[in-house]
Amino acid sequence: MDPLKQKFFEKSSALKAEMRALLKEHGNRKVDEVTLRQVFGGARGIKMMVWETSQLDPIDGIRFRGYSIPELKELLPKGPDGKEPRPEGLFWLMLVGEIPTPEEVDWLTDQWTHRSNVPQHTFDLLDSLPVDTHPMTQLSAAIISLQTESCFARRYAEGMKKTDYWDPTYEDTMNLIARLPRVAAYIYRRTYHNGEHIAPDISLDWAGNFAHLLGISGEDFKSLMRIYLTIHADHEGGNASAHTTHLVGSTLSDAYFSLAAGMNALAGPLHGLANQEVIKWIFKMLDALGTTKPTNDQIADYVNSTLAAGQVIPGYGHAVLRRPDPRFVAQKTFAEEYIKDDDIVKVVWQVFEVVPPILKGLGKVKNPWPNVDAHSGALLVHYGLKEYSYYTVLFGVSRALGVLAAMCWSRALGMPLERPKSVTYDWIKEYLSENVAG
Numbered sequence: 001m002d003p004l005k006q007k008f009f010e011k012s013s014a015l016k017a018e019m020r021a022l023l024k025e026h027g028n029r030k031v032d033e034v035t036l037r038q039v040f041g042g043a044r045g046i047k048m049m050v051w052e053t054s055q056l057d058p059i060d061g062i063r064f065r066g067y068s069i070p071e072l073k074e075l076l077p078k079g080p081d082g083k084e085p086r087p088e089g090l091f092w093l094m095l096v097g098e099i100p101t102p103e104e105v106d107w108l109t110d111q112w113t114h115r116s117n118v119p120q121h122t123f124d125l126l127d128s129l130p131v132d133t134h135p136m137t138q139l140s141a142a143i144i145s146l147q148t149e150s151c152f153a154r155r156y157a158e159g160m161k162k163t164d165y166w167d168p169t170y171e172d173t174m175n176l177i178a179r180l181p182r183v184a185a186y187i188y189r190r191t192y193h194n195g196e197h198i199a200p201d202i203s204l205d206w207a208g209n210f211a212h213l214l215g216i217s218g219e220d221f222k223s224l225m226r227i228y229l230t231i232h233a234d235h236e237g238g239n240a241s242a243h244t245t246h247l248v249g250s251t252l253s254d255a256y257f258s259l260a261a262g263m264n265a266l267a268g269p270l271h272g273l274a275n276q277e278v279i280k281w282i283f284k285m286l287d288a289l290g291t292t293k294p295t296n297d298q299i300a301d302y303v304n305s306t307l308a309a310g311q312v313i314p315g316y317g318h319a320v321l322r323r324p325d326p327r328f329v330a331q332k333t334f335a336e337e338y339i340k341d342d343d344i345v346k347v348v349w350q351v352f353e354v355v356p357p358i359l360k361g362l363g364k365v366k367n368p369w370p371n372v373d374a375h376s377g378a379l380l381v382h383y384g385l386k387e388y389s390y391y392t393v394l395f396g397v398s399r400a401l402g403v404l405a406a407m408c409w410s411r412a413l414g415m416p417l418e419r420p421k422s423v424t425y426d427w428i429k430e431y432l433s434e435n436v437a438g
């Protein structure tokens with residue numbers, strides 16, 4: 001057994017035993033109560049699943065196994081620039097709860113390089129799609145086409161024991177993550193660069209090689225990809241892409257089916273597609289204003305016209321967060337260090353000054369602050385990745401790290417089929433008439 005798999009097996013077996021004992025003693029204890037507003041309101045805040053890899057606090061933001069993003073920037077092994085963390089390190093941390101050594105991260109890079117071969121039929125499938133097919137449609141289709149490689153599906157068909165489910169899930173997770181940069185870069189090159197593909201550079205780390213495969217040159221873009229693919233990886237279990245992956249996985253669909261479903265959730269404009277919507281909205285604004293250096297007053301007028309048209313301001317607001325998203329702050333810090341004089345970056349910072357007071361003034365928006373998607377487009381545009389319809393694919397490649405590490409845990413802990421309860425409107429009226437006095 002490889003060292004990461006061995007570590008994961010030991011840690012998950014111990015937690016499984018502890019969890020069983022805890023449930024035996026406290027299984028009927030209440031941890032939450034549900035209001036009617038939550039029943040109608042997208043289940044906001046209801047505690048209903050266990051997710052080991054990260055936890056989200058409304059004020060402090062995301063913590064991966066207890067570590068904030070600034071802490072991870074210090075602690076995780078870095079790329080050759082010595083500055084930005086390697087996403088491999090975050091995956092290791094999420095999977096086994098330990099900060100890896102540089103040697104362990106090198107081992108993981110090596111594993112993913114060796115597992116990165118993409119079957120020809122996936123490329124053929126992509127090539128059969130119209131070239132203007134949205135890149136997220138292509139990503140979802142490509143992941144589903146890789147399902148032919150599923151170790152879990154094969155072992156299940158052979159009659160695997162329940163207690164072994166975690167093992168092929170780990171293998172599928174490693175293989176799928178290893179293949180994603182190649183698949184995602186293939187989508188980019190076929191869609192925007194006449195199908196001129198680039199051969200992998202096996203001397204590079206996972207994120208560095210992805211940057212190379214995209215065809216964007218320069219060490220700084222590789223650094224951007226390292227921090228980008230780290231900070232987008234996980235946002236606890238309740239967000240739509242994570243929860244969808246978990247729900248589909250709970251039926252014992254394998255990692256390929258589950259991740260493809262999660263990517264379909266990420267493709268919605270209220271979730272991951274917001275990263276393309278933000279830069280699209282900024283370009284439209286600059287076009288309408290006829291300048292790349294708008295004043296704050298001009299931006300405020302444009303924000304008000306967007307709201308008056310009954311649209312949301314993309315990149316602002318969040319279902320859980322109540323402060324500026326630490327992932328926005330991490331990208332702002334990157335921009336301050338690398339590209340602070342960029343015009344579009346400056347516009348993003350002006351929007352950050354202008355939008356929150358306007359959204360607060362509406363009186364209904366619970367979080368007027370920027371989320372992760374408010375900044376990423378400006379960074380990508382600066383380095384020449386201007387095709388914003390592609391941006392959610394980058395998010396998806398990163399999100400795979402978190403949701404698949406979490407899937408390994410769900411399998412190892414023997415989590416059951418997910419099946420919450422729904423009610424009809426008549427049921428609610430009857431419940432109220434029986435339970436509310438007067």
Ligand code: HAX
Pocket residue numbers: 239269270271272273274311312313314315316317318319320359364365366367371372373
């Ligand atoms: N612009 C305008 N109105 C907004 C708004 C925004 N950015 N954010 C929230 N609102 C509105 C809501 O539409 C809602 O209006 P109605 O009552 O008229 O329906 C009201 O404020 C209350 O919403 P909320 O409780 O504050 O927010 P929700 O938890 O319902 O929704 C969203 C959270 C992220 C979907 C929301 O803030 C939004 O639509 N933001 C813009 C899209 C976006 O940036 N999405 C990415 C989120 C982060 C993410 O998942 N990235 O992948």
